[in-house]
Amino acid sequence: MGKNLSFSYSKMGMYKECPQKYKFRYVHMIPEQPKYYFAFGTALHSVMEFIYKPDKISFPTLAQALAYFDTVWNKTSYEQKGYASMDKELEGYAEGRRIIESYYREFSGHFIHPLSTEMKTTLDIDGLSLISIVDRMDYLGDGRVKILDYKTGKTIQREPDQLYMYQKVVENSPLVKTMIQQKDPSVKEVRVEQLSFYHLPTLKEMTFERAADKEIFAFWQNVLKVADDIRAGKFDPTPGENQCRWCDYRNLCPVFTGKEYTTEGKSTSVLFPTKKDSTSKQVFPLDDQDLLTEKIDQYGDLLAKVSQLQKEIIDLMKKNNFARHFGEHYKAELTCIEKIEFTNKEQVIELLRQLNLLKKVLVPTKSMVVGLLTDATVSANDKKKLESFMTKTQEEELKIEKTE
Numbered sequence: 001m002g003k004n005l006s007f008s009y010s011k012m013g014m015y016k017e018c019p020q021k022y023k024f025r026y027v028h029m030i031p032e033q034p035k036y037y038f039a040f041g042t043a044l045h046s047v048m049e050f051i052y053k054p055d056k057i058s059f060p061t062l063a064q065a066l067a068y069f070d071t072v073w074n075k076t077s078y079e080q081k082g083y084a085s086m087d088k089e090l091e092g093y094a095e096g097r098r099i100i101e102s103y104y105r106e107f108s109g110h111f112i113h114p115l116s117t118e119m120k121t122t123l124d125i126d127g128l129s130l131i132s133i134v135d136r137m138d139y140l141g142d143g144r145v146k147i148l149d150y151k152t153g154k155t156i157q158r159e160p161d162q163l164y165m166y167q168k169v170v171e172n173s174p175l176v177k178t179m180i181q182q183k184d185p186s187v188k189e190v191r192v193e194q195l196s197f198y199h200l201p202t203l204k205e206m207t208f209e210r211a212a213d214k215e216i217f218a219f220w221q222n223v224l225k226v227a228d229d230i231r232a233g234k235f236d237p238t239p240g241e242n243q244c245r246w247c248d249y250r251n252l253c254p255v256f257t258g259k260e261y262t263t264e265g266k267s268t269s270v271l272f273p274t275k276k277d278s279t280s281k282q283v284f285p286l287d288d289q290d291l292l293t294e295k296i297d298q299y300g301d302l303l304a305k306v307s308q309l310q311k312e313i314i315d316l317m318k319k320n321n322f323a324r325h326f327g328e329h330y331k332a333e334l335t336c337i338e339k340i341e342f343t344n345k346e347q348v349i350e351l352l353r354q355l356n357l358l359k360k361v362l363v364p365t366k367s368m369v370v371g372l373l374t375d376a377t378v379s380a381n382d383k384k385k386l387e388s389f390m391t392k393t394q395e396e397e398l399k400i401e402k403t404e
């Protein structure tokens with residue numbers, strides 16, 4: 001008998017989205033780039049696990065939950081989380097704290113002890129090793145359970161395959177049965193009574209009754225078919241605008257490169273460059289590679305010349321106090337713009353906290369902080385303190401347009 005195929009709901013989702021993508025990820029084992037929404041979701045899931053850990057006698061306070069969130073959040077940099085910048089990461093951080101605070105406002109008076117949180121099970125069934133993580137399970141008595149899946153994205157929608165997968169796994173899992181029998185030795189069978197998607201950003205719950213046996217049967221046939229196709233090596237790409245636009249494997253994919261991808265003689269880092277290693281020499285045809293190198297250098301040289309010319313024009317116009325000047329075919333217009341910068345972001349945030357102004361700017365972006373300087377409710381003294389962290393510079397904007 002062969003080895004069981006390791007399988008999960010997310011693997012099935014990826015195979016259905018595009019078998020070629022599945023192949024890159026799980027056959028060639030090429031990791032995807034980090035995604036900020038996964039990092040955000042993982043941090044909030046950790047906090048929910050921290051709050052509800054079944055072996056806890058009492059539940060943590062809001063301050064403890066927020067401190068735990070901080071610890072989890074600060075374990076990785078914004079790049080490791082997949083955020084485009086520190087500002088974006090800060091927005092995610094503020095949103096995470098907001099969610100935890102509103103969750104406590106709603107539930108802290110009536111937290112209940114669940115049967116399990118973040119329970120990982122591996123179920124060997126029909127030639128598959130089915131791996132599932134159930135966010136939270138509540139015991140309803142008589143062998144009945146309610147499954148909760150936390151959602152942290154923008155919206156929630158019914159995902160039937162996920163619901164069916166949970167039902168299949170939980171009702172067949174020896175681990176779940178043992179856990180329930182420890183509470184209630186008379187239980188012979190586990191029955192999933194309810195499945196809920198709980199949307200943490202809005203505190204909205206979508207609850208579904210258990211699926212009928214015939215739905216589970218049809219779903220399971222589908223799972224087995226997908227598993228058979230994987231075993232048979234069926235990985236033809238199924239390109240589509242949506243999935244390809246966000247796919248990390250585009251520069252390796254035969255749909256885009258025009259040739260089948262092979263791993264022969266290539267290390268993963270060369271084949272799939274990370275941000276630090278962005279020189280993939282093997283992915284494109286060599287002729288294109290050389291042409292591209294030449295064009296990039298030409299473009300860089302032109303940019304350097306343009307920037308030198310721009311500087312010379314600005315210097316001459318400033319020296320002669322010209323706001324506008326004409327060439328033979330083009331006209332130039334010079335505008336001076338005042339730019340404000342806060343050089344030490346951490347110090348500004350700390351000052352806002354001390355002045356009790358942080359709540360006024362939920363996310364301390366530059367424009368929000370600058371807005372405080374004209375806010376009538378902020379004292380002149382506080383404005384002065386803020387201004388001491390500010391540097392003002394003049395920047396010139398040069399516009400060149402073709403004359404009529």
Ligand code: SF4
Binds near residue numbers: 019238247250253254
């Ligand atoms: S780029 Fe499109 S076709 Fe290629 S692997 Fe990704 S999703 Fe599939």
